[in-house]
Amino acid sequence: xxxxxxxxxxxxxxxxxxxxxxxxxxxxxxxxxxxxxxxxxxxxxxxxxxxxxxxxxxxxxxxxxxxxxxxxxxxxxxxxxxxxxxxxxxxxxxxxxxxxxxxxxxxxxxxxxxxxxxxxxxxxxxxxxxxxxxxxxxxxxxxxxxxxxxxxxxxxxxxxxxxxxxxxxxxxxxxxxxxxxxxxxxxxxxxxxxxxxxxxxxxxxxxxxxxxxxxxxxxxxxxxxxxxxxxxxxxxxxxxxxxxxxxxxxxxxxxxxxxxxxxxxxxxxxxxxxxxxxxxxxxxxxxxxxxxxxxxxxxxxxxxxxxxxxxxxxxxxxxxxxxxxxxxxxxxxxxxxxxxxxxxxxxxxxxxxxxxxxxxxxxxxxxxxxxxxxxxxxxxxxxxxxxxxxxxxxxxxxxxxxxxxxxxxxxxxxxxxxxxxxxxxxxxxxxxxxxxxxxxxxxxxxxxxxxxxxxxxxxxxxxxxxxxxxxxxxxxxxxxxxxxxxxxxxxxxxxxxxxxxxxxxxxxxxxxxxxxxxxxxxxxxxxxxxxxxxxxxxxxxxxxxxxxxxxxxxxxxxxxxxxxxxx
Amino acid sequence: xxxxxxxxxxxxxxxxxxxxxxxxxxxxxxxxxxxxxxxxxxxxxxxxxxxxxxxxxxxxxxxxxxxxxxxxxxxxxxxxxxxxxxxxxxxxxxxxxxxxxxxxxxxxxxxxxxxxxxxxxxxxxxxxxxxxxxxxxxxxxxxxxxxxxxxxxxxxxxxxxxxxxxxxxxxxxxxxxxxxxxxxxxxxxxxxxxxxxxxxxxxxxxxxxxxxxxxxxxxxxxxxxxxxxxxxxxxxxxxxxxxxxxxxxxxxxxxxxxxxxxxxxxxxxxxxxxxxxxxxxxxxxxxxxxxxxxxxxxxxxxxxxxxxxxxxxxxxxxxxxxxxxxxxxxxxxxxxxxxxxxxxxxxxxxxxxxxxxx
Numbered sequence: 001x002x003x004x005x006x007x008x009x010x011x012x013x014x015x016x017x018x019x020x021x022x023x024x025x026x027x028x029x030x031x032x033x034x035x036x037x038x039x040x041x042x043x044x045x046x047x048x049x050x051x052x053x054x055x056x057x058x059x060x061x062x063x064x065x066x067x068x069x070x071x072x073x074x075x076x077x078x079x080x081x082x083x084x085x086x087x088x089x090x091x092x093x094x095x096x097x098x099x100x101x102x103x104x105x106x107x108x109x110x111x112x113x114x115x116x117x118x119x120x121x122x123x124x125x126x127x128x129x130x131x132x133x134x135x136x137x138x139x140x141x142x143x144x145x146x147x148x149x150x151x152x153x154x155x156x157x158x159x160x161x162x163x164x165x166x167x168x169x170x171x172x173x174x175x176x177x178x179x180x181x182x183x184x185x186x187x188x189x190x191x192x193x194x195x196x197x198x199x200x201x202x203x204x205x206x207x208x209x210x211x212x213x214x215x216x217x218x219x220x221x222x223x224x225x226x227x228x229x230x231x232x233x234x235x236x237x238x239x240x241x242x243x244x245x246x247x248x249x250x251x252x253x254x255x256x257x258x259x260x261x262x263x264x265x266x267x268x269x270x271x272x273x274x275x276x277x278x279x280x281x282x283x284x285x286x287x288x289x290x291x292x293x294x295x296x297x298x299x300x301x302x303x304x305x306x307x308x309x310x311x312x313x314x315x316x317x318x319x320x321x322x323x324x325x326x327x328x329x330x331x332x333x334x335x336x337x338x339x340x341x342x343x344x345x346x347x348x349x350x351x352x353x354x355x356x357x358x359x360x361x362x363x364x365x366x367x368x369x370x371x372x373x374x375x376x377x378x379x380x381x382x383x384x385x386x387x388x389x390x391x392x393x394x395x396x397x398x399x400x401x402x403x404x405x406x407x408x409x410x411x412x413x414x415x416x417x418x419x420x421x422x423x424x425x426x427x428x429x430x431x432x433x434x435x436x437x438x439x440x441x442x443x444x445x446x447x448x449x450x451x452x453x454x455x456x457x458x459x460x461x462x463x464x465x466x467x468x469x470x471x472x473x474x475x476x477x478x479x480x481x482x483x484x485x486x487x488x489x490x491x492x493x494x495x496x497x498x499x500x501x502x503x504x505x506x507x508x509x510x511x512x513x514x515x516x517x518x519x520x521x522x523x524x525x526x527x528x529x530x531x532x533x534x535x536x537x538x539x540x541x542x543x544x545x546x547x548x549x550x551x552x553x554x555x556x557x558x559x560x561x562x563x564x565x566x567x
Numbered sequence: 568x569x570x571x572x573x574x575x576x577x578x579x580x581x582x583x584x585x586x587x588x589x590x591x592x593x594x595x596x597x598x599x600x601x602x603x604x605x606x607x608x609x610x611x612x613x614x615x616x617x618x619x620x621x622x623x624x625x626x627x628x629x630x631x632x633x634x635x636x637x638x639x640x641x642x643x644x645x646x647x648x649x650x651x652x653x654x655x656x657x658x659x660x661x662x663x664x665x666x667x668x669x670x671x672x673x674x675x676x677x678x679x680x681x682x683x684x685x686x687x688x689x690x691x692x693x694x695x696x697x698x699x700x701x702x703x704x705x706x707x708x709x710x711x712x713x714x715x716x717x718x719x720x721x722x723x724x725x726x727x728x729x730x731x732x733x734x735x736x737x738x739x740x741x742x743x744x745x746x747x748x749x750x751x752x753x754x755x756x757x758x759x760x761x762x763x764x765x766x767x768x769x770x771x772x773x774x775x776x777x778x779x780x781x782x783x784x785x786x787x788x789x790x791x792x793x794x795x796x797x798x799x800x801x802x803x804x805x806x807x808x809x810x811x812x813x814x815x816x817x818x819x820x821x822x823x824x825x826x827x828x829x830x831x832x833x834x835x836x837x838x839x840x841x842x843x844x845x846x847x848x849x850x851x852x853x854x855x856x857x858x859x860x861x862x863x864x865x866x867x868x869x870x871x872x873x874x875x876x877x878x879x880x881x882x883x884x885x886x887x888x889x890x891x892x893x894x895x896x897x898x899x900x901x902x903x904x905x906x907x908x909x910x911x912x913x914x915x916x917x918x919x920x921x922x923x924x925x
Contacts, residue, residue, distance in 0.1 A: 180655075180658035181660060183619055183645070183652070183654070184719070186619075186644075186646050187648070188672030188675060189646045189647075189649070189672055189676060189723070199660060205662075
């Protein structure tokens with residue numbers, strides 16, 4: 001790797017980069033995880049399994065565990081069905097308006113699920129939900145027909161916003177699939193139904209399972225929706241239970257210890273899920289990528305063409321348009337509970353968001369925290385991926401092992417680990433500062449960065465670098481002039497994979513915020529908890545606008561810039 | 568009765584006529600090739616025969632039975648046509664074993680278990696895949712994967728076997744070997760074959776007859792030798808094999824290479840249909856040009872040994888031509904002046920297009 005004279009040295013640039021990369025992952029990820037395990041299993045320096053069992057035997061922790069599993073399984077089941085159905089509908093039938101529908105099905109991905117949960121609570125809560133009241137009035141019912149504040153409600157709402165994980169995976173696989181695989185079945189005499197059952201579905205099964213496991217992983221450790229829809233009714237899952245314990249005790253050590261025990265269970269579940277995913281992807285990933293791009297066989301829907309189109313539109317109206325409109329309308333109400341008549345509406349709430357210190361701070365905190373995290377994590381992730389993918393140094397396996405670690409850490413776990421690590425125990429006290437959120441975000445999003453950067457680096461053939469070196473460029477010049485320009489799309493992608501979710505992050509921030517370090521997510525959540533529904537909705541509306549702006553305008557502009565700078 | 572009968576078949580994609588009024592009859596048991604550069608409409612024609620594309624105009628009969636017709640608004644879907652098909656990208660199902668891949672179409676026909684077993688084993692034996700029956704296709708080489716596709720098509724004992732550039736994804740050595748295997752399967756089972764390729768040597772080696780296509784229009788239908796010897800136009804001449812085109816002018820009943828009168832006249836007759844208002848090219852195969860004591864004068868610019876054959880680049884005036892001679896008769900050296908005699912000259916309008924191959 002290095003020049004000939006340097007070969008004699010034991011310590012070259014490669015080793016320094018390797019050690020630096022390992023250090024980053026150890027400090028940011030490994031130490032917090034170790035702290036969680038130590039706190040969970042050791043009390044006063046003794047191994048304490050009895051304590052762990054005792055905590056798990058308590059009814060509320062046991063129930064939280066059970067709820068988490070039921071919600072995760074339910075959400076996974078329904079997301080898979082909905083995701084596969086819509087992906088197949090858009091990729092393998094002659095449904096009208098495919099392009100527009102494909103774009104629209106990505107929108108639920110952008111919407112923060114806890115903001116939507118707020119909207120749905122406004123619409124469907126049993127006591128005062130607008131739709132419930134409407135239905136009761138229309139049919140003369142004595143009680144609300146739909147109760148969104150239940151296990152079923154939580155599963156339904158999470159499904160609405162998590163199914164794109166499956167949809168994306170499956171529609172990607174269907175699009176890349178070689179159409180002749182299906183055509184050869186057809187010429188063998190198989191009907192379209194048989195082809196779908198015997199050829200298409202088995203071939204995209206790995207993608208279906210991968211998407212489903214992603215949903216399961218996400219739902220298992222999800223804070224927003226269960227906390228908004230469940231807490232009031234006493235329905236807790238693991239993240240909301242941890243939050244409740246810590247919040248109720250004012251952050252006592254015992255509460256944190258219970259938290260770490262629950263967190264350990266989350267980590268074990270997550271690790272098992274990721275193991276399963278790796279196993280399936282390794283054994284089942286078929287080479288189904290098309291050599292020639294040809295139009296696949298599409299099923300003629302005939303009479304069902306327009307009805308199914310309207311099913312899609314209706315689904316999008318209900319899951320995307322209705323909650324978004326509700327948020328903006330509530331945000332414009334003079335007082336919560338009034339009807340949406342023009343005389344009850346005002347712009348004042350939206351203006352107030354920019355005047356109130358708390359909300360203004362929250363927006364500023366979120367913007368600068370997500371920008372700086374995204375930038376730092378993108379660069380660190382690039383360096384780590386470069387070592388893993390491209391460099392040949394001894395001790396790389398340590399990095400490979402540590403690099404997988406962030407994938408299996410749910411947000412709640414990272415928050416707890418950061419509390420334990422950065423509260424002065426190691427001489428650095430970041431508690432209640434923005435710094436602790438910053439390090440937590442880096443830990444939380446490192447996985448995204450490594451994934452995106454490694455994928456880009458694997459596309460860069462070694463011979464491109466070797467060609468540059470043989471032209472007389474140094475390692476560093478090669479990196480800056482050849483490698484970085486080639487993986488720039490991957491880096492930009494990594495930036496947005498971090499920036500956009502960080503902007504609306506709630507699960508981690510809610511455990512880490514201090515008096516002056518609320519983020520947008522925390523501020524919306526806190527306002528909503530305090531009964532300031534209108535203000536919460538107004539801030540949520542502004543958050544939606546910022547997210548939409550980031551997702552479309554900035555991303556589009558950067559993609560364009562990247563294209564023009566290449567040609 | 569012809570195995571396939573295509574009457575006035577057209578296909579339009581947007582504003583492009585991919586296939587333009589094609590008429591063709593393929594006889595029972597014939598091996599018939601569609602040859603042409605990419606985008607000429609040969610694959611589209613095959614896909615219309617298979618039923619993956621409907622006809623925009625025309626009719627298609629198989630064994631006298633109507634398969635598609637734009638006039639009668641009739642279209643038989645591909646799964647009902649009983650054809651076998653092999654694709655360029657193999658299209659073997661990676662989630663099934665070799666055996667299951669071959670047996671799949673037989674299961675669809677709801678045959679007896681015993682018969683499925685017999686026919687699958689027969690097809691695997693014919694393609695020498697018996698040992699690999701229980702393996703998954705991804706563990707096998709490209710050639711073996713293509714054999715699975717062949718076995719799958721052979722097993723159903725199809726009326727017509729459609730092959731869409733089946734050898735293009737294989738390396739050259741294997742390609743030649745598989746060529747003979749396909750031919751052997753065809754003679755053994757006697758099915759009709761439609762073979763699509765852009766490789767003229769493949770088409771020549773396999774076909775009883777072939778057609779050459781360009782931009783959706785059939786240029787010529789004939790047996791390989793006749794197409795090679797009597798190409799219908801300049802395009803076909805240039806697409807089949809190597810070719811030299813030399814612009815010429817006629818003066819006092821003698822033929823001269825354009826702007827090279829001082830090199831002397833070219834041997835050969837002026838065709839009876841010669842029209843002085845048109846400028847002509849004479850066309851010749853590089854192997855049909857001989858060095859001789861007399862004839863048009865040329866200079867040797869380059870000499871390349873291609874194993875048994877020596878390839879010359881010769882210059883007559885400002886025109887470069889290629890000449891290939893067996894090595895035993897490699898007489899000229901670079902810089903030397905020589906005289907040429909042309910055998911089998913054909914005359915084409917200079918403005919006609921060639922298949923611009925490099």
